[in-house]
Amino acid sequence: MTALFFLVALVLLISAVGVVASRNAIHSALFLVGNLMSVAVMFAMLNAHFLAVVQVIVYAGAIMVLVLFVLMLLNIKLENQPALGKLVIGLAGLGGLAFLWMMVPLLQRSFAAIPQSAVDVQGSVREVGKLLYTQYVFPFEAASLLIMAAVVGAVMLAKRRYRA
Amino acid sequence: MEQNGVTALGYIPLFPLIGSVLAFIIGRSKRDAAGWIATLASAMAFAVVVALVMAMPEEAEYYYRAFTWFSVGGFTLDFAFRFDHLTAVMCLVVTGIGSLIHLYSVAYMAEDEGRHRFFAYLNLFMFSMLLLVLGANLLVLFVGWEGVGLCSYLLIGFWFKNLSYAGAGRKAFVVNRIGDAGFLFGMFMLYRQFDTLDFAELAQAISVNASPELLPLYFVVALCLFVGATGKSAQIPLFVWLPDAMAGPTPVSALIHAATMVTAGVYMMARLNFLFDLAPQAQAIVAIVAVFTAMVAALTALTQNDIKKVLAYSTVSQLGFMFMAAGAGVYWVAVFHLVTHAFFKACLFLGAGSVIHGCHHEQDMRHMGGLWSKMPITAATYGISTLAIAGIYPLSGYFSKHAILAALEGGHNPALEGLLELLVPMASVTAFLTAFYMTRSFAMTFLGSYRGHAHPHESPLRMTAPLIVLAGLALVGGLWLGGTLPHYLAPVLGSPAEHGHESIIEGLMHSWIGIAGIGVGLLCYTSLSQIPATIYRVIGPLSTLSLNKFYFDELYAAVVVKPLEAIARVLFRVVDQGMIDGAVNGTAAVVDVSGEVARSTQTGQVRHYAFFMFVAALLMLFLFVFAGRV
Amino acid sequence: MNFDTFPFLSSLVFLPLVGALVLYLLPFFRPDHDEHGTLSRGFALFVSLVVFAISLLMLTHFDAADSGYQFSERADWIPYFGISYFVGLDGISVWLVLLTTFLMPLVVIASASVHKKIRGYLASMLVLETAMIGTLVALDVFLFYVFWELxxxxxxxxxxIWGxxxxxxxxxxxVLYTVVGSLLMLVAIFYVVWRFYEQQGHLTFLLDELQMYTNLTRKEELWMFAAFALAFGIKVPLFPFHTWLPDAHVEAPTGGSVVLAGVLLKMGLYGYIRFAYPLFPRAADAFAPYIATLAVIGIVxxxxxxxAQSDIKKLVAYSSVSHLGYCVLGFVAFNAVATSGAMYQMLNHGISTGALFLLVGVLYDRKHTRLMADYGGLAAKVPLFAFLFLVFTLSSIALPLTNGFIGEFLILTGSFKTFPVLTVIGTTGVVLGAVYMLTLYMKTMYGELDEGKNGDLTDVNGRELATFLPLLVMVFWMGIYPQPFLSRMEPTLNAYFSAVAERRAALNVYENDVAPSQDIVLEREHQQARPVRESAAQPNLNRAVEG
Amino acid sequence: MTTVGLKDIALSSPVLLIGGGSLLMLLVDVFMGKREWPRAFLAMAILLVALISLGVFYPPFQAGVMAFNGFVYADVFSWLITLLVLFGTMLTVLIGMNVLEQEGIESPGEYYSLLFMATAGAIVFATAAELVTLFIGLETMSMALYCLCGAALRSRRSSESALKYFLLGSFSSAIMLYGIALLYGITGTTLIEPIAEALSRTDTVLAHCSLALILIGFVFKIGAVPFHFWAPDVYEGAPTPVTAFMACVIKTSAVGAALRVLWVGFGGQVLFWSGTIWYVAVLTMILANLVALRQRSLKRMLAYSSIAHAGYMMMGFLSRGTQYDGGAAILYYLVVYTILTVGAFSVVLAVTAKHSANPHSDDISRFYGLAERNPFLALSMAVFMLGLAGIPPGMAGLLGKFYLFSAAVKANYVGLAIVGVLCSAVSAYYYLRVIVAMYFRESDGAEKFELLEPSVALGSVLTLCVIGAVFLGIFPSALYESAAAAMVHF
Amino acid sequence: MVPVTYYLTLSALMFTLGIVGVVIRRNAIVVFMCIELMLNAVNLSFVALSRLVGNLDGQIAVFFVMVVAAAEAAVGLAIIISLFRSAKSVETSDANQLNG
Incomplete structure (x- = not known):
């Protein structure tokens, strides 16, 4: 089980680095798709099955397609200026390392202390659905409003004006 | 001190005040009426004074409390008048000679179109002088003190079109103000010590605690008050304003700068004799200053060519004599000389006025001469007064001057022991010089041939009448007052030491100084006219010194006025605008610049924003995670 | 209409405001019909005269012997915070209120020379009057602060607009100079109020209660007094903080200068008297010599x-710095004679400097220049003006029988007792005062008249005379017979001195046996137990505060 | 606990109504044709209905009233915040009424519906009792705002501001989300109240770290200094009604939410976050006021001014107590701040609307001599500026600052109060500079910027705000006492 | 059973990469993708923690985060298109008209 974990983790990290590092936007989009897939696998391993499926459909399916579509639409060429100024990378990298240096040991220490709960939580559709429509009904409705806002906004912004 | 509230006392100053206001208002339309209103007002004041003097029983004092000026936190002060023998004498001099000068001015200022203003100021001066003299406490005296300062400012600068005259007025006021500041210090110290400024209370309080540790206080107070006196009565440090005060019309010089205002210092010392007696060292200083002032003034008068300047310096010199007497502690002699001086100096000034009037505003003696024939009355009165001032036997000048020299020698003041050998000869030399320069002025004006190009004529009766009266008083004043004055003033100034009656021959004998002075004077300026030129060459430096008035003006300008002006400019330019304003605008600029620096972080690049946010997030995390308590 | 219940103070405070609103808002509804503003000037004059009449009426009802607050009115403004609309009048503030209501009609009359937006000008003046009277009568610290900022x-x-x-x-x-000062004072007010809240349990902004019960340690007192002293020092203006005054005066229109010099400068010293000294007596004693030195420096x-000035208005402005130096010296000397002299001198300064500015205004209206060099020998041309200028110059250099002398003499005599050396130096100011004022008078009035430049100068006209006559009367009345003014200040001052002394003693008692050892004021730890629901105790991590 | 009763719906009726309203607006938009005013009337109608519903279902006065099984607060505080949000939105709709055309917004229908969605999001964000719901509210609000900022399609500045707001907004909300995740890991729940109990038991360092991350989200949304970089550019770029909306409504809900999370959720850890809040407040006040000094463009100056006021409000976070605490001061200040800022923006709108096309349309030179051209506009702007500066005629501003500074001094943060006082003195300069431009400088040739003739809507907003700015200061007790009551049951 | 700390470390790594990506990259779309990366990292840690804690709240949160991500994508790309329409470029460095 852990071997699979490390394999998927490796794929995940490589694709993440690929997203950040590749100069061509389309490559980074494709790397992102790879990354999303590996996250979906992770979900499955953590038996959040419903989420794994949703991840694949929503993220990989819908969002990435939209992104690729827009990339193609605007035929973005390679980033013309030198994408990665030396100083900026250095500093950002250093910052990232500092962040990790602070967070990772902290995570280890505090979460190791917390005992793994006995309940073997199963993220099946039924469980999630039951919870979603009873307890989380208010955020669910709010989320619907959120999507509505996104749709209306997107249409308003991107609609081509036909004016005389 | 009984409270027989004699309202009449209130009327004395009231008449000149009303006169001043009426003269100004009525005078605006009818110019001539102003003169008569003013003269009438001062005459009525004189009448009231005479009536009061007559009605006043021996040893009595009138006291009149007009109203409580202010009472604040236990310090009450009444606007009150007090009329004792000393005040009587002063009031008689002020109102008497004042009225005469008013009469004289009516004619003198006849064709000056601003005369209603002149008479208003003159009456206002009379009002202030009376306040000064009648005041029952130091504060009312001080009110009069500064009031006369103001009127002298206004009258000196009366012909304000000429900026130098206006400057002279300002100089007079400022120098007086410096003296007044000294006077104020004296008052503060008295108030702090005794919580009162009323003469009676002060006298009583001081007599009660004349304890040794208070002596230094009396010394300092006496000295401060004397500084005030030097300002007002033109003694050494602060006398520079008097010669310039001649810029005013001549009656002003006569009234203010000869008879009344300049004597305020002497009156003040006489009034506070109980204080000065307790400060012998202070009195010594007064005497020394007085002698030196007299000497210097006399020397300067020697070389003056302007007739009024001569008389001005002579006044300074005679004031020196009065302060000698006061310094020696014999106050009645000072008052005696004050009175006699008022007579003949007023007469001299008015005489000079009628000469100037006659020669159509010619003041330089070198352009006069031989006026004896053209202006006999003026010449005669001028001659009598010259004799009086020189101190020739029967005239009043002799008695008072002789009394001063006697007082000086008499040595009442212990502190003066050592100095007498120096002071008495100097006084005598000064007396000699006085006689000399007065004869010089008389000779240059009236004897010899007329050097001017106007055609002088005798002044009208309204001008010559006062001259005659004053000359008469100068003649007979000495004899009459010599006897009665000491006893009259005894209740206020203490009984004088007895001295025998002199016979005529002794009189003549003692006035040898005066006779010698006149003799030498006549000799130089009538027949052997080239002698004075040779003398000047011989004593070279001394004569230039005297010619330039001992460079006092230049000294003050260099030491005080110029540096102060420079400091003022520096303070304004450098300190005010440079440093303080600079600091204020500086902080504003710092805030502005730091605003600009802060603005530069707002580059407009999303990348930069993201980076700054990331750094800030890291910092926050660091603070939280590691510092624990932040 | 019995007068003992008539709300004098509230009417005095709010009538001008109502007048201003009517004056300003009226034409919004009806287009402007009187272009050259005679109607609005008339209305403004009417309002200011009514206010002056009310204040006179109040004066007649003012009981001279009573040292406490009179005509006091009280109403809750913000009860939750203990802020109330509490106004009252006592010996200290009665004459300043009278001065304000007395000067305002004159300023309105003198506003004839203002043509641009006259309605706005008069409305601002009336609002200013409201604010000034409000500041003088407010006895609630916050109410005072609001009117002070207003x-x-x-x-x-x-x-x-009209400068x-x-x-x-x-x-x-x-504005910025004053705002910085008064905002720091606001923080000090809060500090005192919350110390009171901790010690007494309830919140109040009433000056009397704060003054009576707020126990502060010596160090706290010094800090608080410093904040108050700075705010009031800027307004006085005390020596180093005075540089705003000449600029404000030179650029202000005539009416503005008169009000600024006449009343606004007094607010600073009034603040010291009413708030700084009673609240922090010990700190006041500690600061007294320094403030006195600054005052004397200010004088000289x-x-x-x-x-050294060539601009007349700037000269008069700096003379105000010198005059107010006397007032501060007088007050800081803190004895009956000096303090009443200081308060009296405040009135005199209002009248004489106000008149001087009006005079300069008369010249400025005609010749539109303020430089001395442009004038000369005017006495011949405009004799009445010369006479008036002379009288007010004399009043300004404190000549006896004018109002200036009484004030100055009392100040110097009184302060000689507490600060002898400083008073001696201060007295030189009397001499210097004569120097610069007479130089001004000589350069403008005496000498040759330059027909070309000033030949067509017209003398003071009827309207202008109407502004000068009342001031003239006051100069001589207050110079010759000051007793009615001083007698009304006396009882309040005595009560004031004893109150401050008593408070000083109480604080000393509090200091040595009650107050825990206090280091710097910011470090005070106060643990307030509070229910868990709220939050853990409210500790203050002052290390962070110091950072 | 699980079923949704009628009570829940009643208590959160405003949110639902506004959400429904936005959809209704979309539906009806089709039939309204080109004219804009019918849409505006509909918008106002919806808002009024929401306000009425708010009034009708007045919540009982005790602590901890929840709706929707613990996911939404419905106590007095949330009631007040909702009222304030709706009030702000109403003002925005009013000032935006017949100005949208000039501001470059071609599609008013979408504009109003997005506005309502943002309002609904804001209410959810402010009254959420559960972190995920809070996040959803935040995102709804942000999504709608990103689009609203970019609504003026023709102008590049507007789309640029939308991009910046989008990128930085989602970046910061991602960080916040990470904080929420960690917090969930430690406490096992995402409901605020249980989190507080959990934290009081296990106080690990990671909890503080998650607190820091969440705090970053809030500080970003409030617009305080370390994360304020987006605010000036977005405020300036967005169309003016949207800017006004952001400056007031969004800041109100952000402060409300932050107050709720910090005081209730992390009440126990006050020791940890009070220092940070102190630094944030000081930095915000100093930096915002300093930079505002240098601004010539009015909208940008008002942006920095709103950042500065956020700094003053942060001061209120530090002084918590039974009575007279910072919370009530913040609530009162929010009301005053909304009135003054909306008023100021409406005047800016009136002055610059005609020429919003060219980039420097809102330069201060545009205001020269406004007093002659339109005295009423100039007078109202003067009142707002004096209010924001806290100088008496603008009484409300003075009282607002009064409450805040007094709360700070009560909590012994005297140093902070002094910094605040000095910064507001500095702020007086650039507020007064506007008055200088309007009253003291003649309108030299500025005649060509003829003004927008003040429509009824704009006129009513101005008068409302002026009256509010003055009288809210003179009679503040009503508002302040209700705010204090809210804080007691917090 | 893989211990939860591995997952958390992994998500932290991914989160950091996401942040670094946002800071470094100039192309708006790539920045947007990096933000998606960060959101995915958070989802991962949510699910991991949900297993640790033992209740489904974490997974529900992930569900909602996905909703948000989708909405973000739509709006983000719409904004980028409208910007491209007027600025002819997707580089964030070109979008700096608003500054100072």
Whole structure:
């Protein structure tokens, strides 16, 4: 089980680095798709099955397609200026390392202390659905409003004006 | 001190005040009426004074409390008048000679179109002088003190079109103000010590605690008050304003700068004799200053060519004599000389006025001469007064001057022991010089041939009448007052030491100084006219010194006025605008610049924003995670 | 209409405001019909005269012997915070209120020379009057602060809109200088109020209660007094903080200068008297010598710099610095004679400097220049003006029988007892005062008249005379018979001295046996147990505060 | 606990109504044709209905009233915040009424519906009792705002501001989300109240770290200094009604939410976050006021001014107590701040609307001599500026600052109060500079910027705000006492 | 059973990469993708923690985060298109008209 974990983790990290590092936007989009897939696998391993499926459909399916579509639409060429100024990378990298240096040991220490709960939580559709429509009904409705806002906004912004 | 509230006392100053206001208002339309209103007002004041003097029983004092000026936190002060023998004498001099000068001015200022203003100021001066003299406490005296300062400012600068005259007025006021500041210090110290400024209370309080540790206080107070006196009565440090005060019309010089205002210092010392007696060292200083002032003034008068300047310096010199007497502690002699001086100096000034009037505003003696024939009355009165001032036997000048020299020698003041050998000869030399320069002025004006190009004529009766009266008083004043004055003033100034009656021959004998002075004077300026030129060459430096008035003006300008002006400019330019304003605008600029620096972080690049946010997030995390308590 | 229940003070405070609103808002509804503003000037004059009449009526009902607050009115404003609309009058503030209501009609009459937006000008003046009277009668610390700040806005507009060339710099400097000072005072007020809250349990902004019960340690007192002293020092203006005054005066219109010099400068010293000293007596004693030294420096410095001026208004402005130096010296000497002299001198300064500014205004209206060099020998041309100028000059240099002398003499005599050396130096100010004022008078009035430049000068006309006559009367009345004024101050002052002394003793008692050892004021730890629901205890991590 | 009763719906009726309203607006938009005013009337109608519903279902006065099984607060505090949000939105709709055309917004229908969605999001964000719901509210609000900022399609500045707001907004909300995740890991729940109990038991360092991350989200949304970089550019770029909306409504809900999370959720850890809040407040006040000094463009100056006021409000976070605490001061200040800022923006709108096309349309020179051209506009702007500066005629501003500073001094943060006082003195300069431009400078040739003739809507907003700015200061007790009551049951 | 700390470390790594990506990259779309990366990292840690804690709240949160991500994508790309329409470029460095 852990071997699979490390394999998927490796794929995940490589694709993440690929997203950040590749100069061509389309490559980074494709790397992102790879990354999303590996996250979906992770979900499955953590038996959040419903989420794994949703991840694949929503993220990989819908969002990435939209992104690729827009990339193609605007035929973005390679980033013309030198994408990665030396100083900026250095500093950002250093910052990232500092962040990790602070967070990772902290995570280890505090979460190791917390005992793994006995309940073997199963993220099946039924469980999630039951919870979603009873307890989380208010955020669910709010989320619907959120999507509505996104749709209306997107249409308003991107609609081509036909004016005389 | 009984409270027989004699309202009449209130009327004395009231008449000149009303006169001043009426003269100004009525005078605006009818110019001539102003003169008569003013003269009438001062005459009525004189009448009231005479009536009061007559009605006043021996040893009595009138006291009149007009109203409580202010009472604040236990310090009450009444606007009150007090009329004792000393005040009587002063009031008689002020109102008497004042009225005469008013009469004289009516004619003198006849064709000056601003005369209603002149008479208003003159009456206002009379009002202030009376306040000064009648005041029952130091504060009312001080009110009069500064009031006369103001009127002298206004009258000196009366012909304000000429900026130098206006400057002279300002100089007079400022120098007086410096003296007044000294006077104020004296008052503060008295108030702090005794919580009162009323003469009676002060006298009583001081007599009660004349304890040794208070002596230094009396010394300092006496000295401060004397500084005030030097300002007002033109003694050494602060006398520079008097010669310039001649810029005013001549009656002003006569009234203010000869008879009344300049004597305020002497009156003040006489009034506070109980204080000065307790400060012998202070009195010594007064005497020394007085002698030196007299000497210097006399020397300067020697070389003056302007007739009024001569008389001005002579006044300074005679004031020196009065302060000698006061310094020696014999106050009645000072008052005696004050009175006699008022007579003949007023007469001299008015005489000079009628000469100037006659020669159509010619003041330089070198352009006069031989006026004896053209202006006999003026010449005669001028001659009598010259004799009086020189101190020739029967005239009043002799008695008072002789009394001063006697007082000086008499040595009442212990502190003066050592100095007498120096002071008495100097006084005598000064007396000699006085006689000399007065004869010089008389000779240059009236004897010899007329050097001017106007055609002088005798002044009208309204001008010559006062001259005659004053000359008469100068003649007979000495004899009459010599006897009665000491006893009259005894209740206020203490009984004088007895001295025998002199016979005529002794009189003549003692006035040898005066006779010698006149003799030498006549000799130089009538027949052997080239002698004075040779003398000047011989004593070279001394004569230039005297010619330039001992460079006092230049000294003050260099030491005080110029540096102060420079400091003022520096303070304004450098300190005010440079440093303080600079600091204020500086902080504003710092805030502005730091605003600009802060603005530069707002580059407009999303990348930069993201980076700054990331750094800030890291910092926050660091603070939280590691510092624990932040 | 019995007068003992008539709300004198509230009517005095709010009538001008109502007048201003009517004056300003009226034409919004009806287009402007009187272009050259006679109607609005008349209305403004009417309002100011009514207010003056009310104040006179109040004066007649003012019981001279009573040392406490009179005509006091009280109403809750913000009860939750213990802020109330509490106004009252006592010996200290009665004459300043009278001075305000007395000067305002004169300013309105003198506003004839203002043509641009006259309605706005008069409205601002009336609002300013409300703010000034409000500040003088407010006895609730916050109410005082509001009126104190309210004074800024109208003055800002008056200098800003109707001022001279550098008006924007001058007015911004004036406002910012005062705002910084008064905001620091606001923090000090809060500090005192919350100390009171901790010690007494309830919240109040009433001056009497704060003064009576707020126990502060010596160090706290010093800090608080410093904040108050700075705010009031800027307004007085005390020596180092005075540089806004000449700019504000030079650029302000005539009316603005008169009000600024006449009343606004008094607010600073009034603040010291009413708030700084009673609340922090011990700190006041500690600061007294320094403030006195600054005051004396102000006297001599102001006089000297005034002498170096070529602009008449700037000269008079610096003379105000010098005059107010006397008032501060008088008050800080803190004995009956000096303090009543200081308060009396405040009135005199209002009258004489106000008149001087009006005179300069008369000249400025005709010749539109303030430089001495442009004038000369005017006495022959305009004799009445010369006479008036002379009288007010004499009043300004404190000549006996004018009002200036009484004030100055009392101050110097009284303060000689507490600060002998400083008073001696201060007295030189009397001499310097004569120097620069007479130089001004000589350069403008005496000498040759330049027909070309000033030949067509017309003398003071009827309207202008109407502004000068009342001032003239006051100069001589207050000079010759000051007793009615002083007698009304006396009882309040005595009560004031004893109150401050008593408070000083109480604080000393509090200091040595009650107050825990206090280091710097910010470090005070106070643990307040509170229910868990709220939050853990409210500790203050002052290390962070210091950072 | 699980079923949704009628009570829940009643208590959160405003949110639902506004959400429904936005959809209704979309539906009806089709039939309204080109004219804009019918849409505006509909918008106002919806808002009024929401306000009425708010009034009708007045919540009982006790602590901890929840709706929707613990996911939404419905106590007095949330009631007040909702009222304030709706009030702000109403003002925005009013000032935006017949100005949208000039501001470059071609599609008013979408504009109003997005506005309502943002309002609904804001209410959810402010009254959420559960972190995920809070996040959803935040995102709804942000999504709608990103689009609203970019609504003026023709102008590049507007789309640029939308991009910046989008990128930085989602970046910061991602960080916040990470904080929420960690917090969930430690406490096992995402409901605020249980989190507080959990934290009081296990106080690990990671909890503080998650607190820091969440705090970053809030500080970003409030617009305080370390994370304020987006605010000036977005405020300036967005169309003016949207800017006004952001400056007031969004800041109100952000402060409300932050107050709720910090005081209730992390009440126990006050020791940890009070220092940070102190630094944030000081930095915000100093930096915002300093930079505002240098601004010539009015909208940008008002942006920095709103950042500065956020700094003053942060001061209120530090002084918590039974009575007279910072919370009530913040609530009162929010009301005053909304009135003054909306008023100021409406005047800016009136002055610059005609020429919003060219980039420097809102330069201060545009205001020269406004007093002659339109005295009423100039007078109202003067009142707002004096209010924001806290100088008496603008009484409300003075009282607002009064409450805040007094709360700070009560909590012994005297140093902070002094910094605040000095910064507001500095702020007086650039507020007064506007008055200088209007009253003291003649309108030299500025005649060509003829003004927008003030429509009824704009006129009513101005008068409302002026009256509010003055009288809210003179009679503040009503508002302040209700705010204090809210804080007691917090 | 893989211990939860591995997952958390992994998500932290991914989160950091996401942040670094946002800071470094100039192309708006790539920045947007990096933000998606960060959101995915958070989802991962949510699910991991949900297993640790033992209740489904974490997974529900992930569900909602996905909703948000989708909405973000739509709006983000719409904004980028409208910007491209007027600025002819997707580089964030070109979008700096608003500054100072």
């Amino acid at each position: 004074m800024l806005a109208p003055m800002y507009f008056i200098i800003g 001279g060339k550098r008006r924007i710099y001058a007015t911004l400097k004036f 410095y102001g006089a000297l710099v005034a002498w």
